[in-house]
Structures are given as C-alpha cells and as structure tokens.
Amino acid sequence: MTREQAPAGQLVETVISPPVIAAVAAHAAAKVPGVVRLEPGLRGLAGSVTRIARQRIKGLEPAPTEGVRAFLEQDPPGVRVEIDVALSGLDQAAATAQAVQRAVSRAVTEATGLIPTAVSVTILDIEIRGGLL
Template sequence: MNGGSHCEIVIEPPVLAAISARAALATPGVVRLEPGIRGLVSTLVRVGKQRWAGADSAPIEGVLVRRDEDGAVRVRVNLVLSADRQVAAVGYAVQQEVSRVVCEQTGVTVAEVSVSVHDVEPESA
C-alpha cells in the first residue's frame, strides 16, 4: 500500500443540519426551530423517506445547510426566541455555538451561520 494514499471523508448536509439544530436548541433563549413553508415540505418528504426505510429522523427542521461549489459550508437557522432575552445577543450566541459545535464534532469549518428570527414568544409564567 502506498504511504501517500489519501482518504477523504465527506460529512453530508443532513448530518451537519442535525448537529447545527442541536447546537442552536442548546443556546439559552432559543425556544424552538421554525421550519417555514419550504422547510415543512422538505421535512415531510425527508421524514416520509426515512420512515419508509425504517430509519429514525434527526431533528433538522428549521436548519438549512448548503455546500458551495468551492466547498464552503453555509448554515441558515430559523428560530423562535424567548421574549426575556435580547434578540441580537441570542442570534450571535447561536452563530457562535453552531460554528463551534459543527467544527468540534465533524472537523468541518462553517463559513457562515445566518440566523432568522421568525417569532418571539412571551415569557412562561
């Protein structure tokens, strides 16, 4: 065997999305992820395929991962936040946490994390 052989491992976008979703949900002030209309359709198709195959579905609703032609990974996270937190601070914390956790768990560097706040829910009593 040649000592110069090269093996490349590619982490697919659905895996990166699941990791990103868990990181975002673990950020204080995030109530839930929000899939939006496009995300709902994609989720129904994905979950249907996985159920047909007998596989469990990873939670990726509200997260879109795109790999550009140059290989750069971009993550979009759609959120609902708690009203008792500052929106900008939570958004920044989500960006940092998603970038950190994805890199830590996969070795993939995220070029961009964009956060879209779809709603703010009142504090629970």
C-alpha cells in the same frame, strides 16, 4: 468531505451530508439560552417531510433538523447554515442570535471538521410570557 490516509497507504474518503450538518446545527442551536424552539417555516416543512419520508423508507430514524438547512459549497469549499428560531422575550434578540451563530459554528466544526462560511439566523417569533405587554 475529508480525506485521510489509511494505515496501508490507502486513501479513505469521508462524506458528510447536509442533513448530518443540519442535525448537528439544530442540536447546538436548541441548547442556546433564549432559544424557545426551532421554527421550520414553509420551505423547511416541505424539505423536512421529504427527507423524513426517504429516511423512514430506508429504515433510518431521522435526526431532528426542523428549522435548519445546510448547504455544501464547492467554490470555495465550505458549508453554509441557515437557522429559523423562536426566541424568548426575556433576552435581547440580537445577542441570542449571535450566541446561536457561535454555538452552531463551533459545534459543526467540532463534529465534522468543516468550518462554516456563514451561519444565518432568522428570528421568526419572539414569545412574550406573563402578560408584560
């Protein structure tokens, strides 16, 4: 949440909800080289179905957030992001996960003004293509 002064001296409050932060993070993570896809996992599937249903009832088109969860924290104020990914077997997993952390942190800060206190990346799958193993 940010507060800004309006021209007439009025205080304007901007509220950024966790699904918006998750959508920004999902978009940034998906663009990182070596990320094959975001993986929703069991917890993510349940939350995603509920969120999509609520948004469709309101007539909104939901932004893709599968595999990403964002949490607003009060003390200290900040945002925490969790991302579940499938990676390419062609890249080093740790380096790709760190690249995801940097990309998501930068994108969330640029889009919302909030600096993530943590960006956790869980690798759920590594795709090996071409029969190398």
